[in-house]
Amino acid sequence: MSRPSDELTDELLSxxxxxxxxxxxxLTYFTEDDVEQLYLRSDLSQTADLIGFAENERQGFHSQSMYANTQLGDYRFTVRVFENGYLTRVIAGDHGVWVTTDSMEMDRFEELASALASILRSFDPA
Structure with missing residues (x-):
């Protein structure tokens, strides 16, 4: 995978x-084959294990099909809760992003996921 386009990067970050x-x-962009951190806040350590996170978050590609046609409706996004913040994963087709945040109100995650999914659907990862 080549780096996501500057346009996609700018839209996701915005x-x-x-x-x-x-x-x-x-903010980290990923596909089945690659991962690239697009943004890291300056006060955070650069030592995160992106490959380890990517392996876990790639399971979301399988989740899309696993949850298809259930009474719950279509899979939309995942929020993981940690002691010091949250991780939100959004996947559209063959690519996705995960975003880490400080603690915040839970209702803001739906707005975040909706905005990111709309952008991902409008870009072809090829």
Whole structure:
């Protein structure tokens, strides 16, 4: 995979910043084959294990099909809760992003996921 286009990167970062503001910690783009951190807040350590996170978040590609046609409706996004913040994963087709945030109100995650999914659907990862 080549790096996501500057246009996609700018739109994803803009949507995340608009939805969650200063609580944004990081934004990472991924596909089945690759991962690239697009943003990391300057006060955070650069030592995160992106490959380890990517392996876990790639399971979401399987989740899309596993949850298809259930009474719950279509799979939309995942929020993981941690002691010091949250991780939100959004996948559209063959690519996705995960965003880490500081603690924030839970209802803001739906706005974040909706904005990111709309952008991902409008870009072809090829």
């Amino acid at each position: 949507a995340a910043r608009t939805a969650i503001g200063d609580e944004l910690r990081s």
